Amino acid sequence: MTRGRRIAIGIASGLTAVTALTWLGIQELGASQNNSGAVTPAAAQSPVTVQLGDPGSASSSAPAPTSASAEPSTAAPAPAGGAGPAVLSATTIPKMGSVVTDKDGFVLYRFDKDTANPPKSNCVDKCAQIWPPVLTQGTPQIAGVDPALVGTVARPDGSMQVTIAGWPLYKFSNDPQPGKWTGQGVGGTWWVISPDGKKNLTCVPSTPPPAPTVPPTTPAATPPAGGGGNGGGGTGGY
Template identity: 35%
Template sequence: MRNTRSLTTAAAVAAALAILVCGGCSSSKSTTSTATTAPATVTATATGSPTAAPTSTESASPSAAISGTAATISSTTVGKYQNFLVDARGKSLYLFEADTSSASTCYDACATAWPPALTTGAPTATNGVDQAKLSTSTRKDGTTQIVYNGHPLYYFEGDTAQGDTNGEESSAFGATWYLINTAGNKIEGS
């Protein structure tokens, strides 16, 4: 009976994770829609596969911080891109060329299409990410954005599934957006 209950609980958690990860599953490269799915708190392996279920401390929107926990920044190799930064759920992270310092220049409509990667604690580096290059900056609204090698980090609202890289080399809001590698530089040349 106990094993059946454990299997039922595990199946429910797996189903919830599948719904959370897929949400509306679309691979659109548009920068005008407003996604509301948040990154979950799980740990990504080097291949980007989740190894834990989301906790109950998830946020309600992609631009909200993961409440009560620090973000985990990892690297993954998915498709044609090598060793780029992802969050703990395997969601791709981008830099914005308009940012010339660790202070973000992306607000309002920009932050809707490119939600900032926020944290409520000190971010943690895993899987080849350099902890010394990982820091934070305070946004105008008082939230804390994750910074890597001096670049504020963002999600792309068009990335709906783990490993999506639909925002790579997109031009929007006056500059180009790039995946960021473990050295802290943009990835270009797709």
């Protein structure tokens, strides 16, 4: 084969390849136009992005949103020590008769150095440790006591002390158990209170027991020196 013939065949083969490539491009162009109606270069297409937290992203490491229920509670705490409404009950006990007791059955007292009109407590500091005031948070719960006689008075520390007929109420720290009334007549100024707010003088010691000078560390097992008694069989003038 001559050199000129080989050149001619090569040119023909090249043209055939170009024609084939051109034909394939036209077919692809037509298919793209049929599917979308327009040709969009691949470089011009919007890139697909995956944000953190996308459920479809296997590589997402962002934590799931926290529900509102997981937020810290803003509810006000409960009162310290389980404090709440005071409980007053009119009760009849041996020898003393009608008295007022607290929720635990301890006999309650009034103090001559207080005032009822206007209500005012003058038992504070060490005195209030020996004679704990009857405090309340909310309206006192009462049984057998006239609601019209029950009230409260603010103490120096801001706490609310229960009153009957204006007289502030107290317990006696030396009373050994519910129903006992060893505080009757102590110092000539402390008296068991009746449901009407008056002093209960049904049983009065012949010699007033001296007033304690320090609060006890534990409830007294016996009445104070100088006399005493109890609601279940008092002696010494009770």
